[in-house]
Structures are given as C-alpha cells and as structure tokens.
Amino acid sequence: MSESVSTASTVGFAPDAVRIGGESVILLSASLFYFRIPRESWRERMNQVKAMGYNSIDVYFPWNYHERREGEWDFSGDRDVETFLRQAAEAGLWVIARPGPYICSEWDGGALPAYLFAKPGMKLRDNDPQFLRYVSEWFGRILPILKRFEVGSGGSVICAQLDNELDFYGCSDPHGYIKGLRDLAVACGISVPLIACAGQGGLLEASGLTDGVVPTCNFYPDDRDPEFERKVLHYRGVLAERGYPLLVTETNRSHFLLRRLLSSGAKLLGPYLQVSGTNFGFTNATNNWGNPLAFLTSDYDFGGMVSPDGQIREEAYEGRLLGRLIGTYGSALAEALPEPITGWQFADTPDAGLFGPFELRLKGGGSLLFVTNGSGAMKEAVLVEAAGRRIPDSGFITLAEDRSLALPVDVPMARWGMRGSLVYSTAELFMAEGREEGTMLAFHAEGSGDMMLALPSPFEFAEDGLSAERQEGGIRIRFSGAGTQSCTISMADGKKLILVIAERFKALQCEGISSSGTLAFREQTLEAPDDESWAVSDWRMTEIDAAAPFGEAVAVAQDLEKADHLERLGVYRGYAWYESAAALPAGKRVHGILVRGASDILSLYVGGRYAGTAVPGGVSVFMPIDGPMEASKSQKSRLNAKVEIWGHTNFDDIRLPGLRLNALKGLRGMAAVTRVLDITSNWSVSRAADSAYETGEEGMGGSLRPIVSFGGWLSADHPANEIYRRVFDTASDANTWTVHFKGIQSLARIIVNGRDAGEVNPFDPYVDITSFVVPGERVELVVYLQRLLGLPAGRVLVYEGTEVQGFTVSAAEERELATGAQAAQRDGLAAALPLELAPGGAAWLSGSVRNSRGGNGWRVKAVGTGLKLTAIFAERIVGRIWLPGGAARPVMTGGSPDSFCLPGPWFGANPENVTILLEAVDAESPGRLTSLEFIP
Numbered sequence: 001m002s003e004s005v006s007t008a009s010t011v012g013f014a015p016d017a018v019r020i021g022g023e024s025v026i027l028l029s030a031s032l033f034y035f036r037i038p039r040e041s042w043r044e045r046m047n048q049v050k051a052m053g054y055n056s057i058d059v060y061f062p063w064n065y066h067e068r069r070e071g072e073w074d075f076s077g078d079r080d081v082e083t084f085l086r087q088a089a090e091a092g093l094w095v096i097a098r099p100g101p102y103i104c105s106e107w108d109g110g111a112l113p114a115y116l117f118a119k120p121g122m123k124l125r126d127n128d129p130q131f132l133r134y135v136s137e138w139f140g141r142i143l144p145i146l147k148r149f150e151v152g153s154g155g156s157v158i159c160a161q162l163d164n165e166l167d168f169y170g171c172s173d174p175h176g177y178i179k180g181l182r183d184l185a186v187a188c189g190i191s192v193p194l195i196a197c198a199g200q201g202g203l204l205e206a207s208g209l210t211d212g213v214v215p216t217c218n219f220y221p222d223d224r225d226p227e228f229e230r231k232v233l234h235y236r237g238v239l240a241e242r243g244y245p246l247l248v249t250e251t252n253r254s255h256f257l258l259r260r261l262l263s264s265g266a267k268l269l270g271p272y273l274q275v276s277g278t279n280f281g282f283t284n285a286t287n288n289w290g291n292p293l294a295f296l297t298s299d300y301d302f303g304g305m306v307s308p309d310g311q312i313r314e315e316a317y318e319g320r321l322l323g324r325l326i327g328t329y330g331s332a333l334a335e336a337l338p339e340p341i342t343g344w345q346f347a348d349t350p351d352a353g354l355f356g357p358f359e360l361r362l363k364g365g366g367s368l369l370f371v372t373n374g375s376g377a378m379k380e381a382v383l384v385e386a387a388g389r390r391i392p393d394s395g396f397i398t399l400a401e402d403r404s405l406a407l408p409v410d411v412p413m414a415r416w417g418m419r420g421s422l423v424y425s426t427a428e429l430f431m432a433e434g435r436e437e438g439t440m441l442a443f444h445a446e447g448s449g450d451m452m453l454a455l456p457s458p459f460e461f462a463e464d465g466l467s468a469e470r471q472e473g474g475i476r477i478r479f480s481g482a483g484t485q486s487c488t489i490s491m492a493d494g495k496k497l498i499l500v501i502a503e504r505f506k507a508l509q510c511e512g513i514s515s516s517g518t519l520a521f522r523e524q525t526l527e528a529p530d531d532e533s534w535a536v537s538d539w540r541m542t543e544i545d546a547a548a549p550f551g552e553a554v555a556v557a558q559d560l561e562k563a564d565h566l567e568r569l570g571v572y573r574g575y576a577w578y579e580s581a582a583a584l585p586a587g588k589r590v591h592g593i594l595v596r597g598a599s600d601i602l603s604l605y606v607g608g609r610y611a612g613t614a615v616p617g618g619v620s621v622f623m624p625i626d627g628p629m630e631a632s633k634s635q636k637s638r639l640n641a642k643v644e645i646w647g648h649t650n651f652d653d654i655r656l657p658g659l660r661l662n663a664l665k666g667l668r669g670m671a672a673v674t675r676v677l678d679i680t681s682n683w684s685v686s687r688a689a690d691s692a693y694e695t696g697e698e699g700m701g702g703s704l705r706p707i708v709s710f711g712g713w714l715s716a717d718h719p720a721n722e723i724y725r726r727v728f729d730t731a732s733d734a735n736t737w738t739v740h741f742k743g744i745q746s747l748a749r750i751i752v753n754g755r756d757a758g759e760v761n762p763f764d765p766y767v768d769i770t771s772f773v774v775p776g777e778r779v780e781l782v783v784y785l786q787r788l789l790g791l792p793a794g795r796v797l798v799y800e801g802t803e804v805q806g807f808t809v810s811a812a813e814e815r816e817l818a819t820g821a822q823a824a825q826r827d828g829l830a831a832a833l834p835l836e837l838a839p840g841g842a843a844w845l846s847g848s849v850r851n852s853r854g855g856n857g858w859r860v861k862a863v864g865t866g867l868k869l870t871a872i873f874a875e876r877i878v879g880r881i882w883l884p885g886g887a888a889r890p891v892m893t894g895g896s897p898d899s900f901c902l903p904g905p906w907f908g909a910n911p912e913n914v915t916i917l918l919e920a921v922d923a924e925s926p927g928r929l930t931s932l933e934f935i936p
Helices: 039-051 081-090 114-118 129-148 174-187 203-207 228-241 255-263 315-334 504-509 814-827
Strands: 011-014 017-020 023-025 027-031 056-060 067-069 094-098 157-161 194-198 213-218 246-251 266-271 294-296 344-346 354-361 367-373 379-381 383-385 397-399 403-412 421-425 428-435 438-445 449-454 459-464 467-471 474-479 484-491 496-503 510-513 519-521 536-544 554-560 574-583 589-596 601-606 609-614 621-630 636-645 669-678 683-687 720-728 736-742 747-752 755-760 766-768 779-787 795-803 807-812 829-831 835-837 842-849 857-865 867-873 876-882 891-893 899-903 912-920 927-935
Touching: 017 266, 023 315, 027 094, 027 315, 039 081, 056 081, 067 129, 081 094, 081 129, 129 157, 129 174, 174 194, 174 203, 194 203, 194 246, 203 213, 203 228, 213 228, 228 246, 228 255, 228 354, 246 255, 255 266, 255 315, 255 354, 255 367, 255 403, 315 428, 315 504, 344 354, 367 379, 367 397, 397 403, 403 428, 421 428, 428 510, 438 504, 438 510, 459 467, 474 484, 496 504, 504 510, 504 519, 536 814, 574 814, 589 601, 589 609, 589 636, 589 736, 589 795, 601 621, 609 621, 636 669, 755 766, 807 814, 814 842, 814 867, 814 876, 814 912, 835 842, 835 912, 857 867, 867 927, 876 899, 912 927
Parallel strands: 027 056, 027 266, 056 094, 094 157, 157 194, 194 213, 213 246, 246 266, 294 891, 438 496
Antiparallel strands: 011 017, 017 023, 344 383, 354 367, 367 403, 379 397, 403 421, 421 449, 428 438, 449 474, 459 484, 467 474, 484 496, 510 519, 536 829, 536 842, 554 807, 574 636, 574 807, 589 621, 589 669, 601 609, 601 636, 669 795, 683 720, 720 779, 736 766, 736 795, 747 755, 747 779, 835 927, 842 912, 857 899, 857 927, 867 876, 867 912
C-alpha cells in the first residue's frame, strides 16, 4: 500500500481474499487506542506501527469516554476522533473500527456508560428496545464520523465491528441484538463491511449469523499448542462455506503465532495490543483475572511491540520481518489458500515439537511450506513429498525454538521480474526488489542450507561468498548461514539476479536495500541515562484528614435516609464519602460495622478511628472495631466510609456481584453490629431429597435427627445433599440481621422462618435476613447444603444490630482531585524519602519534575509497602498503584503494578509538578514509601 491509503470505494470479503479497491491484501493489524495515548503522540505511534511492517490498526471507540454523563458529549482534545482518523489515513494505515457499544478492552465497564446500570429493568447487550434506544444515541454520534472516514470518502476505515465477543455474554437473542445494531449502523450510512467477533469460537452466539454481518474469530491459544493450526483450519472452512474469509480480529502478540495463523489461511492477523498505553484518570476496569476479582493497572501493557511510553521492543522487528514476507509475495499470498491435505511431511522426526508442514497454494503457482518448531529447543528437519522429493536432498533445515518459516516451493520468479522459478529454499525469502538491471532476492536462515533454482540457459554465475553448482535446468546454491553472503547470476537477456542470504539476526536488523543494491542494517546507539537528580528538584508533603472528603469534593446527596449505590446518585467514577452520625442503642457495645453491597475499595473510619480497608467485590463485609465502643444513652458516633471506584467490570462473571456487567459501586447500607452470634454448633441434620426443598415440615426423624456442627455430618454420599436446622433468639431493640457463612466451600440455600431467603456460595457468603425476622422473636433457619467431601462448610455467624441512617454523600472525580493537588503543591512542607504514614492516614506528596533530556518523559517506579498511590500530572491522573502489603490488596493485572508514566509531550519548557495522593491501606502496619525511581 502506498503512503496515501487507496480511495477506491470497494471493500470486499471473500473466502480467498480481502480486497480493498480491487487490491488483494493480507491485513496485519496492530491495536492502537487513542484514548490511552497522549494526543501529541498519536502520529508517532502510527509511524512506528507502519515502520514495523503493519498496514492496519484496530481501534475501539469507548462510549463512556465521550459521554461522561448522560447527554454530555465530548469529542474535543484527547477525544478528537476525527483528528485521529485523519492522521491514520495520512499515515497510510487502514482502520478496523470497533465502536461497540460494548468494547471490553479492560476498560471501565467495557465502555458502557455507568448511568445505564441505574436504569431499572434494562437488559444490556441484548435485543432490548430500551437499551437499543440509548445505543442509537451513541451510534448517532460516532458512526457519522466513521462514515466520513471510510475508504472511498477520503479516509481509511475498511470495516466496523458490532459489539465485542458477545459469545462470552449471556445474550438471550444474539440474532435480534446484532440485527438491531446492524440496522442502526446502516441507518447511519455505514457502507463498509460490518463484522462481529467471537471470543471463544461461538460464531452463532457472537454474530447471530445475521445477514450483512461477517463473523470473525479471536484466538488466544498457547503459542506452542501443536493442534492450533487444525483448530484454525476448522474455522477457516466453516467461514468459507458461508462465503467469508478467516479474519482473526484478536490474538496473541508473538509473530511466531501470527505466522501459524497465516499458514492456515487467515487474511486478517490482529494481534491485540501491539501498542501499549495508559488507563488515564478513572478508566481502569475490574475483572475476573484474579480469585476471581482483579484490578486492572493504570499501565496497560501486555508486552506488545511498543511500550506505553513509546519504546520499540525487540518483538517489533519480528513484525517487520513478517510484514516484509507478506509484501514480498503480494497478491499471490493474499489470495493463497491452505492445502487441506498437503503432499509434504517431515521425514525421520518422530519427536514432538515440529508442527506441519502446512502448505499455502500461492495464486499464480507455487506454494509456501510453513515449518514450525514449538519445542523450545533447536531442531533440524527434512521434508519429503509423497513422490519422494526431499528438501533438502542432503543436510537439514535448521529451526530455532519458537520459529515458523515459510519456505518457497516451485514459486515462479516472474512476479519479481525474472524468468525461472524457486524450486525450493531452506532459507526464507523475506524481501525482493526489482530494478531495470535485474532483481534482488534476500533470504534469511538460522544455519547452513541450500536452495535450488530453475533457470533458462544460458546464464553466468559469479560467486561472492556463496558456492554453486550447475544442474540440469538450473543451479544449486549452498550457504553457511553465517553473516551475509551473496552471488550474482547474469541471464541471457542481460538482466541480473542477485541473491543475498543473511543470518536471521541480520535480517531482523535490516533497514532495507540501499541504492547500491546491498542490504542496509540498523545501527544501535546507547545514550547515557538521566538520573533522579536531573528529574526531581524537591519533595513537599501535606498530611490530610483521611476520613473527611478531600480534593475539593462536592456534596451529591444530603439527609439521605439510607445509603445507596453511587450510580443512583449520579456518581460514576472516582472517590465518594458516606458520612453519618450513627445512632447507637443505649447501653450496647458496637463490635463492628457491617457494610452491604460494597465496592470497589472501602476504607472505614468510626469516630475518626481507622477500622480498615476492604475490597468486597460487591458483597457484604463485616469490619470489626478494635476495642468495642460502649454507647451511652443517645450517643452518636461519627461514621465515615470512603469508597473508591477502581472501575466497573469489563467482563460479566456471576461469581461476584461486583463482577456483573451492570454492577453498582459504593454501598447500599451499613449496620452497627451490637451482637455477633456464633451458631456453628448444634444443628440437626438429615439427608435431603435430590432436588426438593422443604420449607416447614419436620420430615423423617424429628427429634431423633443427629445434632452436629454445621457441615459436620460424615456422609457416604458424594456430593452430600443435606438439610441443617437451627434456631436462635433475637433482641427486641435490634432491627437488622445478617447471616455469614464464613469460609464456606459449598453451595447452600437458606430458608428463614419458612421463607426462601436465597442462595449462598463461596464468593458471596452473606445473606441479609432482616425482612424475614420479627425483633425479639425466635428465628428458625433451614439450610440445604450441597457439599463436596473434603471441602469445609465453614462457620456460621449472625450479625445483629442497628441500621445506620442519615447520610451525606460527597464525591471527587479527576478534576476535583487535580484541584486539590494544586492546593497541596502550595501548602506542603519539605519532605524526604523514605516516609511513613500511620494506618489509615493520607497525604499529598508533590515534586517539581523536569522532562528527560530526550524529551520522552519518565517512567516512575514506586517502591514501598501498604500504600495506595494516585499520581496527578498536567491535571490528569497518570497512574493508580497499590503497593504490596495488607490483606485487602487485590490481584493487580494488565501491566506494571508499581509504575506509571509521565508523558514527555505534557512537559513544558519549565519543570512541571507531579502530585501523588498517598493512602495507607494496611490496618496492621504503617504505609511506607521507600523511593520513587525515575527511569527515562
């Protein structure tokens, strides 16, 4: 493709090829997300992608990035989609546009605006008229922009994706839903093909097999899976039967795997996240990559070609080599089809680790044989054809570990302007250039080998490090595989064929063919690194009241009778504080606070005293108070719950309430617990019918039933289905009761006073039974327990107490925190690292930072324990970090868990301030910040 993307209007998908403007192409696509990269760096990243052999980018468009509150739209500044798409077209990159409405992408809520979660009765990602009405508002904003930048309209958008990996989600009507999205897209004028990707192979579940929507595949295998090609070929065949090519919209980032996909007939190779970035602000997600809960880091990096701060990694040169391979064969490869039963096989290689050979029949003649070494060690191989032909006829093909080579067989050289053919080569052809005087063909190899060329006579051969021998109808050339070797063959028509064989390392370093007709190689230069003394001139710290709202927080609700989730109060991201003067019953001791439905990060303060930090995942949590508080008559004790929304889940998982796609944040209630009853002992037990739930009958046995601890009956059944019964008395002055099956590893259903109170599982072991209890009266519990032998049933606790009422709720998003950070910069006192904060404490830490000498900014690594850090730079949150230490810390995943970037383009001519909010979140130990390391 030329530097300017073709403006021809036709984009066609067929089983044999993707065609754009009549040209058949293999799409090599890198994920590049404008919302995770500073606007000033968009074009630089595009140029990096193009330089590394890629011709396409896939781009999500996050709905909630542009509609931050219902009806408030923003497409300016860093959200300027038009500028991004214009730059992509100028860079010569085709765009695979993915506007959702749901995108996943480890992004807050999968890009669904959080206000939707508070809409009663709405079915997200389904054929629900209410949901589709809101989607139409989003599509009505984003799709006309995509339309203006379609191929044929001056842009480079070649297709648009509807939703994302719907087969992972419990959509009740995939066909109706995708049809609804299709109709909205068509109504907005989208004329390029529409696609829908399957995340786990469910083509029907992901696309509904809707007319006018092309199903695509996402594959995330073990790169060394010996059966992978066969799986891919299955999907290639299924799609071909429906008239579609195999488009792999997402897969792993290794070019080793991409070559395996290419060998199986894929026409789109879409490794996910070759260009890393940053989840700026409060855009991180939570998801199920933990146990099951995980927090996504601000650093968004899976080790792709380009780091979050724009550094090119070595894997990028593998991409350039693959891109050159694809470009060398051009339309012949773009229209190639996999040979279902290849005539080739490995000879005398019974040991595992060599995959293939897999054959692609090139358009116009010849084949590429893909030979793959997934063994983890160097291998030597020989190929043999059914007719007895061997490659090579003596010696071996050398394959390094995790290497896949595309070897030419019977390939006509006419496509490169030469008569004759490549009969075979044990080196991979990766670059070709035709000139008036002749053609250069450049190969790479791991070790020694040979190639055979069929050439018309007469011809002359000039050695230059390569040995050759004439054979009937051609020439055999042998090479050592060390350094760079070449030879020139002069043809009868006056043209010259120059053959260059480079060792693979040199091929990776190759920058192209020089004007003199030789390979030019990359020169590596090392610059002296900047150090911290260059970066930071001083540190200043301001300690703040961690229990009280900070950062210019604003009140969002006052005199709220009961606590409620934040989305219902119009808070969709950031921090929130629930404050109450908790009325405690006279003469009672408060043992702790039970918080219901809490997420994401809850820090509790009672009477100004820190009670701890928890990450409940949307379930209830009991937070004990160290030294129970005595409550005198009419005593009121200030109660503060600080909540941080780390991010709405990007994935739907039934194991935790906080992992449901429509999960709400904050909390839905608090109770002051005045009595904790341990009722683990003295349950009567009987065997349960297979599926029947009794609700009041005594059943067989009555008073003769054994009395055991909960889950303590030794059964011959497996799994054991049992009924446990117990009673307990309640206090007349209490008004809330919650049962906690602490440590349960079984499934249970709870009947309270004859009424079904719901299910219990190991991830959500709390049951609020208040609505089934009459204060002062006895409660009868019946628990139907399905138990796997050897796994504990846990303890059974009852939390009795008084509901907390009367709340004021305040909140602070990125802007309010940035304003607070500016005030801290003015008021701070000189500080030096290391520093400590008492458990539950908080402080602002500010420093003046200069840009790195290269102008590329810094990566800042935090070293310490028991602290949560929120870094603010250029009025933006650039990183949220939770350092190790403390039982509450969740699994951190998605990138570096202990560092963040200060983008170079955001520095001015003078030093800039970076301010870090420090929160000590380990109730057992002080938070300690040992150092902040500035890495250019």
